[in-house]
Amino acid sequence: MTAPPPPPILPADRPPAPAFAEAAGQVMARQIRSAVRGKRLLAAVLLAAVAPLLAALLRDPDPVTLEAIVGLLVLPFLVPLVAVSLGSGLLYDEAEEGTLTFLFSAPVPRSAVVLGKWSAALAAGWAVAFAALGATFLLTSVDTGAIRPFVKACWLAVLLGVPAYLGVFVLLGTIFRRGFFAGLIYAFGFELVLSFVPGAAKRLSLGFFLHSLVEPHAPDREPFEPFFLGLPPDPEGVCIGVLLGVALITMAAALLVAPHKEFQARNVQG
Amino acid sequence: MPILEQGYEPYRGPVRTGGSRALSIAVNALRRNRRWWVIALLLLSWLFGSVKEYFMVFVCYAPSAFFRQAPGGDAAWLTALANHPNFYSDMMATQTFWAIVMGALVGAGEIAEDLRTGALVFYLGRPVTRLDYVLGKALAVSVPVVLVTVLPVAVLFAAQALFEGTWTWFGDHARVLPAAAAYGLLLSFFVSGFVLGVSAVARRRRWATVSIVAVLLSLGLVAAVLAPSREWTSHREQREARDRILDAKTPEERKAAYQRLSDAVDPLGSPSARAEWRALSPSASLAAAGRDLFGRPVPSNFPGIRHWILVLGAAAGLFGVLWRRVRAVEIVA
Amino acid sequence: MTAGEEAPVLEVRGLSRWYGPVIALNAVNFAVRPGITALVGPNGAGKSTLLQVLTGEIRPSQGRALVLGEDPWNNPALARRVGNCPQQDALYEDMDAPSFVAYLMRLRGFGAAAARSRAEAALAAAGLDPAAWGRRVAGYSKGMRQRVRIAQAVAHSPEVLFLDEPLTGLDPVGRREMRNLLRALAEGGTSILVSSHVLHEVEGTTDRILLLHRARLLAEGTVSEIRSLLDRHPHSIEVACDRPREMAAHLMAGAGVESVAVPEEGLLVARTRTPQETYAHIVRLAAEGGYAVTRLSSPDDNLEAVFRYLVHG
Numbered sequence: 001m002t003a004p005p006p007p008p009i010l011p012a013d014r015p016p017a018p019a020f021a022e023a024a025g026q027v028m029a030r031q032i033r034s035a036v037r038g039k040r041l042l043a044a045v046l047l048a049a050v051a052p053l054l055a056a057l058l059r060d061p062d063p064v065t066l067e068a069i070v071g072l073l074v075l076p077f078l079v080p081l082v083a084v085s086l087g088s089g090l091l092y093d094e095a096e097e098g099t100l101t102f103l104f105s106a107p108v109p110r111s112a113v114v115l116g117k118w119s120a121a122l123a124a125g126w127a128v129a130f131a132a133l134g135a136t137f138l139l140t141s142v143d144t145g146a147i148r149p150f151v152k153a154c155w156l157a158v159l160l161g162v163p164a165y166l167g168v169f170v171l172l173g174t175i176f177r178r179g180f181f182a183g184l185i186y187a188f189g190f191e192l193v194l195s196f197v198p199g200a201a202k203r204l205s206l207g208f209f210l211h212s213l214v215e216p217h218a219p220d221r222e223p224f225e226p227f228f229l230g231l232p233p234d235p236e237g238v239c240i241g242v243l244l245g246v247a248l249i250t251m252a253a254a255l256l257v258a259p260h261k262e263f264q265a266r267n268v269q270g
Numbered sequence: 271m272p273i274l275e276q277g278y279e280p281y282r283g284p285v286r287t288g289g290s291r292a293l294s295i296a297v298n299a300l301r302r303n304r305r306w307w308v309i310a311l312l313l314l315s316w317l318f319g320s321v322k323e324y325f326m327v328f329v330c331y332a333p334s335a336f337f338r339q340a341p342g343g344d345a346a347w348l349t350a351l352a353n354h355p356n357f358y359s360d361m362m363a364t365q366t367f368w369a370i371v372m373g374a375l376v377g378a379g380e381i382a383e384d385l386r387t388g389a390l391v392f393y394l395g396r397p398v399t400r401l402d403y404v405l406g407k408a409l410a411v412s413v414p415v416v417l418v419t420v421l422p423v424a425v426l427f428a429a430q431a432l433f434e435g436t437w438t439w440f441g442d443h444a445r446v447l448p449a450a451a452a453y454g455l456l457l458s459f460f461v462s463g464f465v466l467g468v469s470a471v472a473r474r475r476r477w478a479t480v481s482i483v484a485v486l487l488s489l490g491l492v493a494a495v496l497a498p499s500r501e502w503t504s505h506r507e508q509r510e511a512r513d514r515i516l517d518a519k520t521p522e523e524r525k526a527a528y529q530r531l532s533d534a535v536d537p538l539g540s541p542s543a544r545a546e547w548r549a550l551s552p553s554a555s556l557a558a559a560g561r562d563l564f565g566r567p568v569p570s571n572f573p574g575i576r577h578w579i580l581v582l583g584a585a586a587g588l589f590g591v592l593w594r595r596v597r598a599v600e601i602v603a
Numbered sequence: 604m605t606a607g608e609e610a611p612v613l614e615v616r617g618l619s620r621w622y623g624p625v626i627a628l629n630a631v632n633f634a635v636r637p638g639i640t641a642l643v644g645p646n647g648a649g650k651s652t653l654l655q656v657l658t659g660e661i662r663p664s665q666g667r668a669l670v671l672g673e674d675p676w677n678n679p680a681l682a683r684r685v686g687n688c689p690q691q692d693a694l695y696e697d698m699d700a701p702s703f704v705a706y707l708m709r710l711r712g713f714g715a716a717a718a719r720s721r722a723e724a725a726l727a728a729a730g731l732d733p734a735a736w737g738r739r740v741a742g743y744s745k746g747m748r749q750r751v752r753i754a755q756a757v758a759h760s761p762e763v764l765f766l767d768e769p770l771t772g773l774d775p776v777g778r779r780e781m782r783n784l785l786r787a788l789a790e791g792g793t794s795i796l797v798s799s800h801v802l803h804e805v806e807g808t809t810d811r812i813l814l815l816h817r818a819r820l821l822a823e824g825t826v827s828e829i830r831s832l833l834d835r836h837p838h839s840i841e842v843a844c845d846r847p848r849e850m851a852a853h854l855m856a857g858a859g860v861e862s863v864a865v866p867e868e869g870l871l872v873a874r875t876r877t878p879q880e881t882y883a884h885i886v887r888l889a890a891e892g893g894y895a896v897t898r899l900s901s902p903d904d905n906l907e908a909v910f911r912y913l914v915h916g
Contacts, residue, residue, distance in 0.1 A: 003727035005784060008760045008791040015712035017683055026709055030695075037697050043481070050488045054495065058544075068495045077487055085480045093476070098693025102755065105658060106710035107682035180476050184483060259677050262661045265691070 020115075023108035027116025028123070035124055044128045047078065052135030059141045063150070066142045067223045070154050074133055075210045076195070079158060080187035082128050083165035086121035088173040088180040090114070095263040104263075111255040118170055118251060125162040133158055149217040157213045160243035164206050167250030174254045174261065198230025206246065209239040291398050295406025300413060303376045311375065312417060315368035320422045323361050326352045327426055331433045352430065353439070353521075354528050358423055358446050359564035362453050363537075363557040365419045370553070372414035373461035374482045379475030380407050381466050381592065386473050390596065400596050404589070407466055412458035420454035423447075449563040456559055460552070460585045467588025470595035486552060493551035497540040497571065538569050545571035555581050609636050610672075612763055612794040613657060617666035620652055627652040629818040630666070635796060639789045641805040642798040643906065644815035645914055650798040651690055653815065654767050657796070658687045670763055683711060686761030688752050690768045690798075696741035700726055703740060704755045711759050725758035726751070728787075730780045745772035753781065757788060764788065766797040770804055782808045802906045812906065814913055821913045826906050829913075831878070836903070836912045837861050838878040842885060843898035847871035850885075850894055857884045878904070 018026065035041060051073050058065055091114065094100040103113045133154055137144050144151050168186065173179030194205040202208040212233035215224040234242075330352050351357065384390045393403050427446055431439075465482060472478035511527070518524035538558055540548050548571050549555050555577040558568045562578070611634035620628040628649045642650050655661045656668050659675035659682065667674065673681045695703050701722045708718035726736065729750040735743065740751060749772040756764060766785075770778045778801070785795055785808055799805045805812070806826065814822040814829070822829045830838070844850055851863040851871050859877035866872060875881040878901065889896045902908070 003724065005728040005757055005787050005791065006721045006724040006760055008793070011684075011762075014683060014759075015714075015717075017679055017712050018710065023710060026706070030706055034695065034697050043477075047484060047488075050492065054492055058496070065495070068498075072495055073488070073491050077491055081480070081484055081487070085477075089476055098689070098691035099695060101658075101660060101687070101689045101691070101693075102707055103710070104660060105682060105685070105687045106707060107679040107712070108710055109679055110677065180479070184479070188483060188487065264655075264661065 017107035020109060020112050023106075023112040024116035024119065027103065027108075027113050028119040031117055031120030032123060035120065044082070044124070047081065048128045048132035048135070051078065051132050052139045055136045055141075056139035061141045061143070063142050063147055063219045064223060066136070066140050066147075067150070067218050067220060069136060069140075070133070070214065071211065071218075071223045071227070074129070074136070074154075075157060075161065075214065076191070076207050078132055079125075079129055079161045079210070080165050080191070080207075082125045083121075083162060084169045084180065084183040084187055086125050087118070087166045087169035088183040090117045090121065090170055090173050091258065091263050092173060092177050092179065096265050098265060100263055110259040114170075114174070114255055114258045118166070118254070121170070122163055122166055125166055126159070129158045129162050130155075147217075147219050150214065150219060153214045153217040156240075157210045160213070160240060160247070161206065161210045163247035163251075164243040167247045167254070168206070171250040171254045171257070174257050195227055196229075200231055202227075202231050203234075206243065209234065209242050212236075213239045291402040292406040292409060295393070295398070295403060296409035296413070299376070299380055299407060299410035303410075308372075308375055308414075312372060312414065315365070315372060315418050316422055319365045319368050319418070320361060320426070323352075323357065323422075323426060327429055331429070334433055351528060353434070353442070354525060356528075356566060358427070358450060359453075359560055359566055361426075362419050362423060362450060362560055363553075365422065366457060366553050366556050366560075368418045369415040369457050370461055370464075370482075370486065372418050373411045373465050374479060376414050377407070377411035377462065377465040378469055378472075378478040378482060380410065381469040381595070382472045382474050382478045385470070385595070394596075400593065403596060404466075404592060408458075408462040411462040411465055415458045415461050416454050419457055420450050423450040445565055449560075449565070452563045453560045456563070456581070457556065460556060460581055463585030463588045463592070464552075467591045470592045490551045490553060493548050493554060496544045496547035496550070497542045499537050499540055499548075536569055538572065540569075540571055545569075546573070548572070549577050549580055552581070552584070611636055612671055613796065614669040614672075615653075615657075615666070616668075618653075618656065618663050618668055619665040620649075620656060620661065621664050626818045628656070628663070631815075631818075631820045633813055633820055633823050635794070635813070637792075637794045638811060639785060639795045639797065639809035640811045640813060641809050642796055642813045642815065643800075643802060643805060643910060644821075646800075647817075648815040649818045650815055651767055654687075654689075654765050654796070654798060658685065658765050683759075684762040686756040686759065686764040686793075688756035688764075688766045688769055690771070692745070692748055692752075692772075694740045694748060694751060697739060699737060699739055700731060700743075700747075700751045700754070701736050703751060704758050707755050708758055713759070721758045722754070725754035728757065728784055729754040730777060730784075746774060746777055749773055750777075753784075757784070757793075760791070761793060764793050764795045766795065768798055768800065770799055770801050778804055802910055806906045812909075814910065816914050822909070826909055827904065829909050830904050836908075837874040837876050838881075838901055839903050840873045840875065840878065840881060840885070841898065841900050841902055842871045842873070842896060843869055844871065844889070845869065845895040846892075850888060850892065853888050853892065854881075854884065857881070860884075 017023070051069050054069055054073070055066065060066075091100065094103070104110060137151060137154075165187070169179065169183040172182045172186070176182050191205040191207050194202055195207060208227065208231075211224055211227045213236060215221055215228065215233045216236070218224060384393070390403075394400065424447065427443070427450075430443075464485075465478075468481045468485070469475075469478040472481050514527040515524055518527050538548060538554055538561075539545070549558070555572075558572040558577040559581055561568050568577075613633075613635035615631055615633050618628055618631040619626070631649075631653065642653065644650050652661070656663050657670055657675060659670075659678055662676050669675075670681060671684060675681055675685070695706075698706070701719065704722035704725060705715075705718040708722055709715065713721065723733075723736070727733070731747060731750040731754065735747060740748065743751070749769070753766070753769055756766065769781060769785075773781060782804065785797065789795055797805070797808065810825045810827070812822070812824070812826060812829070813820060822832075842850065847865045847868075847870060851865060851873075854860050854863050854871075854873055859880050860873050860875045862874045864872045873881060873885075882899070885896075885899060888894065903912075
């Protein structure tokens, strides 16, 4: 014999839907709890460990090695990879799993769900990228006190780079079902090609602005030379503005697009 | 329990043998991946990977084909390049990138999705052994690898042979086709082991693809940080090396000049004190192994057979992971 | 709508939905009044698509759907009053059942304590053993997962409840419990639209149906109303009595009876297009002729027969 159902609620007594920010916060909290428990955390830790391990193994006091690690590994590889893994399948992945229905059946705006998921992805992305960068600085034999401006520039690049890349991939993932592949092609195809193309075309890549933030403060600029063929680094203010602007605009676009799209699993049966 | 349905009769028809079961699995996997964007990427790989080589061969022999001139004609220096022993091995080394891309595209989700959706139970619930299943999937991944690497070599070789065709030329290039086939086999083994092994662990196509990209890129970048490749000291020396090729009077002089140009920009070499770490990059180790097959010298930072052990060992290890992961039933605690 | 008639909770006008060349719903029109209504139809009929439109998961390609007078697409205010139990077997695997339901309740505006208590009440009503509440959902059986999905749909006492195949995965006892739950909810004022393949179970819950087939609405109403309109298929009436052949002769003399058969000793099957008159005739015959009638029933005045006649012809 089962218990009776929960007591009915009069329309006047029904609680109001949570506010936009509160709903986004609840979605974000749930995403973070889920991410911390899953295998993805292990994968993220392994990924974040590559750069620090390299710094620890090399034990090279020459700052050029540290710059190579940051300039070749962390900024153009780790940051976009973390962002594409976390951001490109934000909605369609959950739709494929079948649980997005529950979120969209709740009396919260869809854009609040998107914002909550994006916030969780941003927190996770920052955690991984900052952990990788921090551990690299900690384990390197380079005297980071002597290259403080460079270290600060690296922190700033990661701080702005993660939301910028994440915004692009979240937008791609919202528009396209296969946003993940579009994101991979952008990060490791389009940007890679642009890094070799001399001239102003480099400004079409986010990596150029990340490197522009870091290069002027590098003690030895040689590792960054290939990234500035035919185009010198942009001023810091421009880089900050572009990265912030890309992050905000892509995020706003995703919040505007999501409520008007249908996110269905592919094997829908009628 | 007797079967009560009177219409029932046991199947008494022929049962396919193991080899053809693996083939069925491979054909099915390829059929599922016969999408327009996979074919487009295949065409792109031929275009981008081999465009330089196809252009060289075309310019060398077009006058002969259209204007009845001797092969080479005005583009004698291109003929020297096209007939250089490095021509085909360099081409295959370039195509290694596309082989990995195509292999990952076809194979990243094969094991992951079968595990996630429970399709593995359907496979192994039939008279299909684990070996059939693994072989079939490996075959499916190997086909695009071969299409991207061995096929362009075979086509170009055939085109060259039609114009050159002397016994001396065949003698000089006798090793090309067997070496290309062996290199293709090595690439197939490595790419299928790597892609399917990662797919078996990832349990989802997307994460398998991310993991493949992450591992390959991180190893390559680490190798690039530890052992950056050799670079030209100046543009003047580049020009001088090219001029030596153009000024060469005999085919032997041209060959030697091209060899000097090639060695100086050897992508496998490194002036770094940690040059041996170059082997950490899968594409570099594969390229070094390919050179061994083509009979080319390998830079000193790839001593002995270490790169062979790395490539074969990694692939074998990942095949082992795949073997373990492919089980009919997951035990639920 | 006449005076005194309740306003429809669901209204669909000219609703069509297609996926490329595949038409999932084709010009569907109906109105559902408060109570329990069953949505039945074969696989691929469009039931899940219809439910997805009504829950606001997808938009119609043409026409419109109204739930409680409002368009459900992108309508958070309406979602407060609606509950949805989807067909897909998907839950947050890393959560335990009360946490999962409570999380969804928090998204509906309930405070933490109220969300938890209502979640537990809903899980208890859905019949999930409290001993399993501490375990993660990943370790649940199919039936337990189904109960969790139902619980999350009813925990906030919705005004309208959509259930897509809620009996899937439940054993016979569980199905009876679920029927009881639905009746209790309906008595509490919840209007329910439930989709199911299990026709005899649906009949045990409600007699109001919407019958879909190949994207079209074939029938709407009670089983008896629909059956009475199926004049291409005469009603069958079975009578178990001591002298079936004698009774058969008398029945044939009556108007409205098309044929009579005696398939076995003691059983008479009459086919008629006027079942009410024939019932009355049989009763009169039994009284006047002294027949010992032990059973009087209509084997095809049920949902399965209606389904069969309409879908298969």
